[in-house]
Amino acid sequence: MDDLWYSEYHTPNVKFSLKVSTQLHHEVSEYQKISVFDSPEFGRFLTLDGIMMLTQRDEFIYHEMMTHPAMAVNPEAKKVLVIGAGDGGVLRELGKYSGIEKIDVVEIDERVVGVCKEFLPQTACGFDDPRVALHFQDGLKFVRHTEQTYDLIIVDSTDPFGPGEVLFTKEFYGNCYRALSEKGILINQHESPFYQEDAKAMKSAHKRISHVFPISFVYQAHIPTYPSGHWLFGLASKTLYPLEDTGAEKWNALGIKTKYYNTELHHGAFALPTYVKELLSDE
Amino acid sequence: MPLMEALEKMRHGRLVPFDVPGHKHGKGNPQLTEFLGERCLSVDVNSMKPLDNLCHPTSVIKEAEELAAEAFGAAYAFFMVGGTTSAVQAMILASVQRGEEIILPRNVHQSVINALVLCGATPVYINPQMDKKLGIALGMSVDEVKTTMEAHPRAKAILVNNPTYYGICSDIKQITRIAHEKGLRVLADEAHGTHFYFGKDMPLSAMAAGADLAAVSMHKSGGSLTQSALLLCGGGVNPNDVRKIINLTQTTSGSYLLLSSLDISRRNLALWGMETFEKVKKFAGYAREEINAIGDYYAYANDLINGNSVFDFDTTKLSVNTLGLGLAGIEVYDLLRDEYDIQIEFGDLGNILAYISVGDKNKNIERLISALGEIRRIYKKESKAALDLAYITPTVVISPQEAFYGEKVSLPLAECEGRVCAEFVMCYPPGIPLLAPGERMNTQNIAYIQYAKEKGCVLTGPESMDISRLNVWKGEENG
Numbered sequence: 001m002d003d004l005w006y007s008e009y010h011t012p013n014v015k016f017s018l019k020v021s022t023q024l025h026h027e028v029s030e031y032q033k034i035s036v037f038d039s040p041e042f043g044r045f046l047t048l049d050g051i052m053m054l055t056q057r058d059e060f061i062y063h064e065m066m067t068h069p070a071m072a073v074n075p076e077a078k079k080v081l082v083i084g085a086g087d088g089g090v091l092r093e094l095g096k097y098s099g100i101e102k103i104d105v106v107e108i109d110e111r112v113v114g115v116c117k118e119f120l121p122q123t124a125c126g127f128d129d130p131r132v133a134l135h136f137q138d139g140l141k142f143v144r145h146t147e148q149t150y151d152l153i154i155v156d157s158t159d160p161f162g163p164g165e166v167l168f169t170k171e172f173y174g175n176c177y178r179a180l181s182e183k184g185i186l187i188n189q190h191e192s193p194f195y196q197e198d199a200k201a202m203k204s205a206h207k208r209i210s211h212v213f214p215i216s217f218v219y220q221a222h223i224p225t226y227p228s229g230h231w232l233f234g235l236a237s238k239t240l241y242p243l244e245d246t247g248a249e250k251w252n253a254l255g256i257k258t259k260y261y262n263t264e265l266h267h268g269a270f271a272l273p274t275y276v277k278e279l280l281s282d283e
Numbered sequence: 284m285p286l287m288e289a290l291e292k293m294r295h296g297r298l299v300p301f302d303v304p305g306h307k308h309g310k311g312n313p314q315l316t317e318f319l320g321e322r323c324l325s326v327d328v329n330s331m332k333p334l335d336n337l338c339h340p341t342s343v344i345k346e347a348e349e350l351a352a353e354a355f356g357a358a359y360a361f362f363m364v365g366g367t368t369s370a371v372q373a374m375i376l377a378s379v380q381r382g383e384e385i386i387l388p389r390n391v392h393q394s395v396i397n398a399l400v401l402c403g404a405t406p407v408y409i410n411p412q413m414d415k416k417l418g419i420a421l422g423m424s425v426d427e428v429k430t431t432m433e434a435h436p437r438a439k440a441i442l443v444n445n446p447t448y449y450g451i452c453s454d455i456k457q458i459t460r461i462a463h464e465k466g467l468r469v470l471a472d473e474a475h476g477t478h479f480y481f482g483k484d485m486p487l488s489a490m491a492a493g494a495d496l497a498a499v500s501m502h503k504s505g506g507s508l509t510q511s512a513l514l515l516c517g518g519g520v521n522p523n524d525v526r527k528i529i530n531l532t533q534t535t536s537g538s539y540l541l542l543s544s545l546d547i548s549r550r551n552l553a554l555w556g557m558e559t560f561e562k563v564k565k566f567a568g569y570a571r572e573e574i575n576a577i578g579d580y581y582a583y584a585n586d587l588i589n590g591n592s593v594f595d596f597d598t599t600k601l602s603v604n605t606l607g608l609g610l611a612g613i614e615v616y617d618l619l620r621d622e623y624d625i626q627i628e629f630g631d632l633g634n635i636l637a638y639i640s641v642g643d644k645n646k647n648i649e650r651l652i653s654a655l656g657e658i659r660r661i662y663k664k665e666s667k668a669a670l671d672l673a674y675i676t677p678t679v680v681i682s683p684q685e686a687f688y689g690e691k692v693s694l695p696l697a698e699c700e701g702r703v704c705a706e707f708v709m710c711y712p713p714g715i716p717l718l719a720p721g722e723r724m725n726t727q728n729i730a731y732i733q734y735a736k737e738k739g740c741v742l743t744g745p746e747s748m749d750i751s752r753l754n755v756w757k758g759e760e761n762g
Contacts, residue, residue, distance in 0.1 A: 172653065
């Protein structure tokens with residue numbers, strides 16, 4: 001019997017492995033290696049350059065947490081820009097809001113979208129929403145050129161080593177600031193605080209965002225297939241505070257169906273472990 | 284690649300080293316070997332029979348130099364291990380001596396005037412036309428060259444920047460023709476022009492223009508290791524004479540790391556140079572377009588060409604004027620590094636230069652453009668920098684050598700007006716002298732130094748590290 005395993009080094013000394021039942025796809029695009037596997041425990045999963053991006057089993061946690069906290073702070077958001085998100089998961093969550101009028105999606109690698117549409121319809125269904133406009137472009141270049149004003153920008157990037165690197169720079173955050181409305185919110189995936197290398201990336205991302213935005217907070221979720229399982233997100237804005245300005249009743253009245261997010265969890269997510277608070281304040 | 288192959292052969296031969304260097308292929312210095320890598324240390328060897336000798340090449344170095352000469356269209360090529368500085372100095376020392384004159388544009392690299400301190404020749408400066416708006420020195424106009432040559436019949440050579448740091452080229456072909464008619468040697472500082480020999484639609488290279496000697500920084504656009512360079516000879520120069528001059532100051536332990544990097548880079552350039560520099564040109568062109576679209580910045584290129592003081596432009600260069608933002612180039616340079624983790628080549632009072640090469644990636648170009656956009660959004664000043672960067676005509680009173688070695692006295696900067704400067708004052712980068720030994724100082728010089736200091740330029744040269752004082756020539760005090 002085949003004993004196939006997918007492994008990813010979370011640090012040079014820590015390996016995370018999933019039993020693989022079959023490899024469904026592999027290709028090398030202009031930007032990266034794209035693979036899709038099937039596994040008994042987590043279902044299908046997508047990797048880019050050998051790094052786990054999402055699994056069918058736990059993607060809901062990440063995609064819900066990238067979307068709903070910001071929408072609960074500003075349920076009136078009408079124009080949304082999503083950078084990255086080639087799998088469509090964030091779009092699926094945004095699609096649940098009837099108040100949103102327009103969703104611009106900027107993904108640098110057209111092939112990621114192509115592969116997800118073929119093998120991961122669970123998230124790629126997000127692209128079917130008629131409000132979604134896809135732009136295959138460098139994310140930094142898009143925000144630099146855009147004349148639009150967005151109420152919400154979601155940066156669903158890969159790690160800051162590789163094609164996603166520019167999405168962790170101060171110049172990128174500054175251009176996002178420029179493209180946001182007065183009530184605008186920037187959400188980005190913020191890496192993990194646990195392992196040293198990830199924590200460094202997390203700290204520098206937070207530091208750069210705090211230099212650009214007057215209000216910047218970090219919140220967390222528990223995602224089994226990401227390094228250490230403890231993942232952080234950033235919420236930055238010009239005027240809105242993530243706790244004080246959340247209208248729980250308003251959001252609950254929308255009747256959005258979720259599996260992970262709810263308005264009690266919203267408050268808990270911003271309550272960080274002491275060591276993470278120390279990491280964030282240590283500059 | 285004769286040199287690389289000879290080194291490979293030596294390594295595989297497992298030669299037992301009872302010669303220098305004492306680290307013996309790295310084994311005697313494990314920390315250094317760990318840091319630089321075993322392969323690197325294993326070829327850090329001394330000259331030996333199978334590896335030839337840089338001071339007197341007869342086998343593999345000679346072959347490698349001949350291949351380089353062929354690739355660059357030169358009659359001979361010397362591998363240099365003391366930086367392009369050593370190549371510039373060798374070509375000057377080989378062409379002029381004490382009591383003779385050499386015609387130079389003022390915006391020469393400091394190594395040129397250093398060479399005059401060594402050989403005793405006197406500089407005759409040609410006023411490089413200034414672009415008032417940009418605050419940069421341009422090239423030499425052919426008419427100015429003609430007039431200067433007529434006024435200085437004792438001049439033995441003329442030096443041409445091909446191109447300047449900013450990418451500006453003079454009409455080197457015409458200048459060479461006129462100089463040769465009058466019996467002057469033509470020396471080209473091609474520290475920024477390696478790619479002219481390989482790229483498509485590039486400005487004319489010195490060898491193609493018929494120049495006599497050219498100093499080429501292979502380590503800039505050519506891809507070799509820092510400190511390696513080439514000295515190219517045209518057909519009218521006896522390479523054996525040049526070698527004698529080179530050997531006056533060149534090390535007798537030329538580094539094989541540097542030499543092999545020249546050999547390998549020469550091959551890369553010959554095989555893939557054209558496509559490489561097409562890519563670089565595309566990057567730079569794209570960045571220029573995008574930076575100009577930001578507003579207030581002015582990324583210039585062929586639009587400067589005027590057939591005279593700007594005869595041609597090197598479009599691989601990304602030079603950007605920042606004065607429209609009310610910021611000095613050096614201020615933008617500092618912001619890019621301190622706030623955006625982007626290190627560019629240099630910033631002067633009005634411009635920045637980002638060095639684009641084959642090592643660049645789209646995403647880094649995007650970062651640079653975006654960071655410039657952000658700097659404009661956040662740091663733009665309403666008051667435009669009202670800097671009048673007029674050309675200060677140097678008054679050469681005595682030769683640099685005489686001033687450098689003469690008796691001197693130290694004076695506070697403000698009291699130096701009217702005195703003959705006995706040392707260099709360099710604004711770094713780009714390393715072009717504001718003052719050279721032997722020149723009379725005026726109020727303009729002093730104001731410029733003070734302004735550059737205020738803006739945070741690194742001023743080097745004088746004994747007094749903060750340039751609060753300068754050494755002046757004592758010789759005039761009794762006269």
